[in-house]
Amino acid sequence: xxxxxxxxxxxxxxxxxxxxxxxxxxxxxxxxxxxxxxxxxxxxxxxxxxxxxxxxxxxxxxxxxxxxxxxxxxxxxxxxxxxxxxxxxxxxxxxxxxxxxxxxxxxxxxxxxxxxxxxxxxxxxxxxxxxxxxxxxxxxxxxxxxxxxxxxxxxxxxxxxxxxxxxxxxxxxxxxxxxxxxxxxxxxxxxxxxxxxxxxxxxxxxxxxxxxxxxxxxxxxxxxxxxxxxxxxxxxxxxxxxxxxxxxxxxxxxxxxxxxxxxxxxxxxxxxxxxxxxxxxxxxxxxxxxxxxxxxxxxxxxxxxxxxxxxxxxxxxxxxxxxxxxxxxxxxxxxxxxxxxxxxxxxxxxxxxxxxxxxxxxxxxxxxxxxxxxxxxxxxxxxxxxxxxxxxxxxxxx
Numbered sequence: 001x002x003x004x005x006x007x008x009x010x011x012x013x014x015x016x017x018x019x020x021x022x023x024x025x026x027x028x029x030x031x032x033x034x035x036x037x038x039x040x041x042x043x044x045x046x047x048x049x050x051x052x053x054x055x056x057x058x059x060x061x062x063x064x065x066x067x068x069x070x071x072x073x074x075x076x077x078x079x080x081x082x083x084x085x086x087x088x089x090x091x092x093x094x095x096x097x098x099x100x101x102x103x104x105x106x107x108x109x110x111x112x113x114x115x116x117x118x119x120x121x122x123x124x125x126x127x128x129x130x131x132x133x134x135x136x137x138x139x140x141x142x143x144x145x146x147x148x149x150x151x152x153x154x155x156x157x158x159x160x161x162x163x164x165x166x167x168x169x170x171x172x173x174x175x176x177x178x179x180x181x182x183x184x185x186x187x188x189x190x191x192x193x194x195x196x197x198x199x200x201x202x203x204x205x206x207x208x209x210x211x212x213x214x215x216x217x218x219x220x221x222x223x224x225x226x227x228x229x230x231x232x233x234x235x236x237x238x239x240x241x242x243x244x245x246x247x248x249x250x251x252x253x254x255x256x257x258x259x260x261x262x263x264x265x266x267x268x269x270x271x272x273x274x275x276x277x278x279x280x281x282x283x284x285x286x287x288x289x290x291x292x293x294x295x296x297x298x299x300x301x302x303x304x305x306x307x308x309x310x311x312x313x314x315x316x317x318x319x320x321x322x323x324x325x326x327x328x329x330x331x332x333x334x335x336x337x338x339x340x341x342x343x344x345x346x347x348x349x350x351x352x353x354x355x356x357x358x359x360x361x362x363x364x365x366x367x368x369x370x371x372x373x374x375x376x377x378x379x380x381x382x383x384x385x386x387x388x389x390x391x392x393x394x395x396x397x398x
Contacts, residue, residue, distance in 0.1 A: 002162075004358045006343065008298045008299035008335070010120050012061070012105040013213065013246050013248075013376060014248060014298075014301075014302075015241060015247075015248055015249075015250065015300055015301045015302075016248065016249050016250070016254075016302055016303060016370065016374060016375070017234070017237065017250050017251075017252065017288075017301070017302070017303030017304075018153070018249070018250070018251045018303065018306065019251075019253070019254065019281070019285075019303060019304070019305045019306070019335070020251060020252070020253040020254070020305075020306060020307070021253075021254055021257050021277075021306070021307040022100075022253050022254065022255045022256070022257060022258075022306055022308070023096070023255065023257030023258030023259070023282055023304070023305070023307070023308075024258055024259075024308055024309045024311060024323055024324070025257045025305075025307040025309055025310065025311070025327055026154045026259060026310065026311040026321050026324075027140065027310045027327040027328045027345075027357065028040065028310075028313065028345070028357070029047070029049065029066060029274055029311075029325070030065070030066055030278060030328060031062065031064075031065060031083055031085070032049060032054050032066065033062070033326040033347070034051070034054065034061065034064050034344075034347070034384070035062045035064060035344050036065075036101065036344060037051060038348070039347040039348075039351070040347060040369075042351070043313050043314050043351045044147045044313075044314065044315040044321075045315070046266075046319055046321070047264045047269055047315045047319055047321070048262075048269065049066065049067070049269055049270060050269065050270065052171075053067045053270050054066070054067065054214045054386065055067055055069065055070065055073045056073075056316075057073065057076055057077065057191060057264075058076065058077040059216050060340065062311060062344060063083075063221070063235055063340055063344060065179060066270075066274075066275065066278050066392040067270050068275045068276070068278040068279040068282060069281070069282045070282060070324060070332065071227055071282035071285065071286035072281075072282045072286075074286070074331060075285070076268055076287065077353075079334075079336075079338040080289065080332055080333065080334060080336070080338070081330060081332040081336070081338065082328065082330075082331050082332075082336055082337060082338050082339050082340065082341065082395070083330055083340050083341065084328060084329045084331065084333070084341040084342060084344075084361060084366060085285065085328050085341065085342030085343060085345065085360055085361075086326045086327075086328070086342050086345055086357060086358060086359055086360030087306075087326055087327055087328065087329045087338065087359070087361050087362075087363050088309070088310070088325050088327065088357075088361075089107055089108070089359070089362055089363055089364075090108055090109060090359070090362075091109040091379060092109065092111065092309060092356070093109055093180065093309075093328075094309065094322055094323040094324075096258070096308055096323075097184045099308040099309050099310040100152075100194070101152060102150060102308075103306060103308055104116050104117070104152040104153045104361060105117060105152060105153075106363075106367060106385075106386055107366055108389070113241055114145055114246075115153070115154070115155050115156055116152050116153035116154050116156075117153070117364075117367055117385060117386060118153045118154060118203065118249055118341065119142065119143075119153065119154045119155055119156040119157075119160075119161050120156070120384075120385045120391070121375070121377060121381075121382075121385045122142045122143060122154070122156070122249070123156055123157065123161070124377070124381055124385070125142070126138060126142050126161065127260065129142065129156060129159075129161060130158060130159055130161075130200050133203070134203055134204060137188075137270055139207055139247045140204065140207055140245050141161075141162065141163045141204045141208070141245075141247050142161045142164075142245050142247065142249070142252050143161050143162035143165075143236075143247060143248070143249040143250070143251070144162055144163055144165060144240070144247050144249075144251075145156060145163075145164045145165070145250075145251045145252075146163070146164075146165050146166075146167060146233040146234075146236050146237060146250060146251070146252045147229075147233060147251075147252060147253050148164075148166050148167065148168075149164070149384065150162065150164050153251055153253050154249075154251070156167070159200065160200075160272030162251075162342075163200070163201040163204055163208070164201075164207070164252040165236060167225075167229075167232045167233055167235070167236050168226075168232075169327065170183065171205070171208060171209055171212055171331070172205060172209060179291050183375045186200045188359060190287075201378065207245065208240070208245065210244075211239065211240045211242075211244055211245040212236070212239055212240065212243060212245025212395070214239070214242070214243035214244065214311075214319035216238070216239050216242040216243070216244060217294075218235055218238065218291060219238075219287050219290035219291050221283075221286065221287040221290050222235055222361075223283065223287075224250050224343065228280045228283055228284055229254065230252060230253070230280055230284035231253040231280065231283055231284035231286075231287055231288075231300060233252040233253070234284050234285070234287065234288035234355040235287070235288070235291075237250050237252065237288065238288055238291035238292065238295070238300045240290075241295065241297065241301075241337065242247065242291075242295055248282075248375075249272070249334075254277060254280060254284075256273065256277055257274075257277060257307060259273055259274050259311070259320045260269050260316060260317060260318060260320040260321070260322060261316065261318030262318065262319055262320060263315075263319055263320040263321060264319050265319075266319060272319070275340075277359075281305070285303075285332060286324070289332070294304035298333075298334035299334055299335055301332065301333060301334075302333030302335065302336060302374055302396070303332055303333065304329055304330060304332070304366070304370070305329060305330045305331075306327075306329055306363070307325055309323055309325060309326075309327065310322040310324040310325055310326055310327035310328075310357060311324040311359065312321065312353065312354075312355070312356060313347055313348075313351050313355050313356065314351055314352065314353045322353075324356050324357060325356040325357055325358075325359065326345070326358065327355070327357075329366060331395055333396075335397045336395060336396055336397065337394045337395060337396060337397055338395070341361075341393055341394065341395070342360045342361060343360070345358065345360075346358060361393060362390060364386050365390045365391055365392065365393055366393065366395070367386055368382050368386055368390040369391070369394075369395045369396070370395070371385065371386075372392055373392065373395060373398070374395075374396050
């Protein structure tokens with residue numbers, strides 16, 4: 001991994017990658033608070049990581065990484081990654097569905113929004129979308145979701161502002177008819193909506209297919225197709241970037257983080273479901289970054305992870321953890337402020353199964369930082385998009 005002592009200059013073609021860790025990632029098993037290690041072993045006697053296996057981070061002895069995150073450690077040590085401790089929201093909801101919606105729409109816990117926070121920002125750049133799009137000035141899709149489903153993140157006032165690309169299927173026009181008529185039957189509104197989405201995707205099919213078909217020697221670090229779904233998705237993102245697509249926001253995902261049981265194996269706590277997922281996350285990001293460097297796009301690309309929630313402090317009897325509150329967020333790129341933002345979470349002396357990690361930063365402060373520092377969105381526009389004034393964090397280099 002090449003160190004980035006001199007930050008590369010970015011262009012106007014900035015790209016941001018959002019990596020959704022679906023299921024609720026265990027932050028205490030990802031970014032380990034070594035200052036609270038003894039309390040951690042008491043709260044999690046059946047799943048805690050052996051201290052001598054935890055990866056150290058440059059510049060600190062207080063916090064370490066799960067041993068499966070060797071690639072991320074390397075990126076951190078070379079100035080290419082950082083972490084934000086204790087990200088969440090007031091009055092956390094522990095439903096996968098509701099908490100996912102809160103993170104994707106940027107709502108408060110107590111209110112429901114029907115548009116994604118990123119869609120609301122994109123609507124300031126693609127005014128009156130989808131009317132008049134694509135056009136000569138903006139021929140590429142505003143956003144792309146890689147995977148097998150769409151995301152609430154890109155749901156705009158009129159319609160979804162993204163197209164979906166499934167890495168396991170060939171990409172092409174859907175063949176949806178523009179002449180379909182609304183029928184007076186159950187589900188007719190939904191059918192019309194789906195048709196409109198397919199038609200909008202078809203409008204972008206030629207430019208997307210051209211980008212995908214542009215020859216590109218992807219990094220040799222990638223595993224075989226199908227071995228790491230996140231790596232497969234990020235490989236598509238790098239191909240689209242190299243192929244000339246100017247889409248600015250991508251969402252990819254990694255499923256399986258709902259680790260109530262078998263988070264670790266009984267014989268080796270560095271192994272198990274969670275270790276396998278973190279290994280895939282680390283591998284996928286490092287492979288993708290190798291592509292970015294090969295393209296010479298280091299100054300243009302950044303990304304971050306998020307999950308619908310973290311996990312509880314106390315482990316379950318089934319070698320796992322239950323739904324919790326706040327979580328650490330990983331961010332990466334060449335033009336970031338490489339640091340650990342926040343402090344190690346507090347673990348009570350007499351911890352119970354109901355105890356959660358305290359929130360240090362509202363997740364909308366992270367979003368505000370992305371919009372203002374990365375996309376250079378005006379402060380007033382950010383307040384409108386996020387429906388409030390949120391203090392930014394030092395995530396990106398000014």
